[in-house]
Amino acid sequence: MVETVTLYRAPTTPADADALAAWLRGRVDAEVRVRDRLLGTRSDDDLPEELAAARVTDPSERATGNTMLGIVRYEERVLDDPERAGGVVYDGRAVQRALNARLPGEQGLDHLHLPLLDRVIGTWGGHDGRWHKRVAVLGQPALVSVPGLYEAPAKPEAYYEAKSKHALMTGDAPPREVLEAELDGDFLVADDPRTTEALRGYVIAAVDLLESGTAFCDDERCRLHDAHRQPGVIRAQLRDPPFCETHAERYG
Template sequence: MVEQVICYRAPTTVADIEAIADWLAARIDADVSVRDRFLEVHHTDDLAERFAEARVTSPYDRGTGNTMLGTIRYEERALEHPEREGGVLYDGVQIQRALNAALPGEERGLETLHVPIVDRAIGTWGDHDGRWHKRVTVLGQPALVSVPGLYEAPAKPEEYYKEKQRHALLSGDAPPREVLENQVEGDFLVADDPRTTDALCGYVLAAYHYLETGEAFCDREGCRLFNAHSHEDLIRAQLHEPAFCSEHARLYDE
């Protein structure tokens, strides 16, 4: 049984971890607290190398890792100055193992759930199609919740990709988000979206739900515990009422 949930800040993002913790505390029978960035609170000497080993080098290559000295130096700088990190995809399972190893022994048990909100893009390998997929979360201990994953993992409207490609052909670079928001129909989250905090709440709850019940996600669209694969489904599940399906409303409605 989970007795305590510790959420970790992601200071380089717009996510309000205190607000997420308050939302969670109102719904579960466990103590909820907030700590500073996980990679500052829990640190091991080999963490930069572990991140380098977890780098995804190709969308279609199961192997990971680039442990050349320059890459490890980059990861060291990213640990110290997270605002400089970006554009790298990491194997979420390898990162989870690295962060688990950084936990103190007395906090590694499943009665204390650690939920680092991270500013890194994480992914998992898809055996079914032989490529990497970006993820919002990797459940377990600790449970990783990726802010970039919230924006990048779910599929956006088809028109979004067409407009992005058209703009790139004309100008040679990616269009500003304002252009995409104005020219593409449909609702989707973008980097630094003011709805980020609300949208992350359900994923943090899913981390608790998984350790408490063994159930990974809900299969009912519109439930906060639904694992959305498109932005349309994500927004319906995380930002619209009712918050939960009838089964999970009995557990988690205030």
């Protein structure tokens, strides 16, 4: 039984941890708290090297990490100044282990830690031998990647069709902003005003895993569904009904 949920802010993103906590309080029988950025408050001298070791350096290579001095120094800088972070994918399980070790006395499953991250995280796909970006890596702590919300789910087919058409006509890849303007509303983009609402399902799914032992929901209409395409994210997180029948009884 989850007795306490602690969300951690990601101040460089539009995700509102306080609003998510307020929404969660009305749906779970647990105390819901909010703390400042976990990567900032639980950092130590070893964390930069552990993050460097968790870097995905090749999308088709299982091995991760580049712990050269310059990379470790970069990780030190972005821990202090998260505005500098970007362009890197991290092994979500490795980051999860690193952060779990920095929750002294609070690793028990009765206290779920739920950091909103300003980093992109991924998991290795054994079925196709590639790394895949993820919105969430559930467990303890449950990692929710804000940039992953925009980058992990595949965009609608129209996006890729417009991208190919533009490249054929000009010989260059179109600016991302051009494509986003052409297909406004069909998918989530960086700093999207719908970010906080769209993260609700991933947050409550993290609680549900510890409560029920089940990760995510198979019903594509449910907030707890882990959609792999942007139209699916829009349908699950921003359209009615908010929950399937089973999860509506639990959280509706």
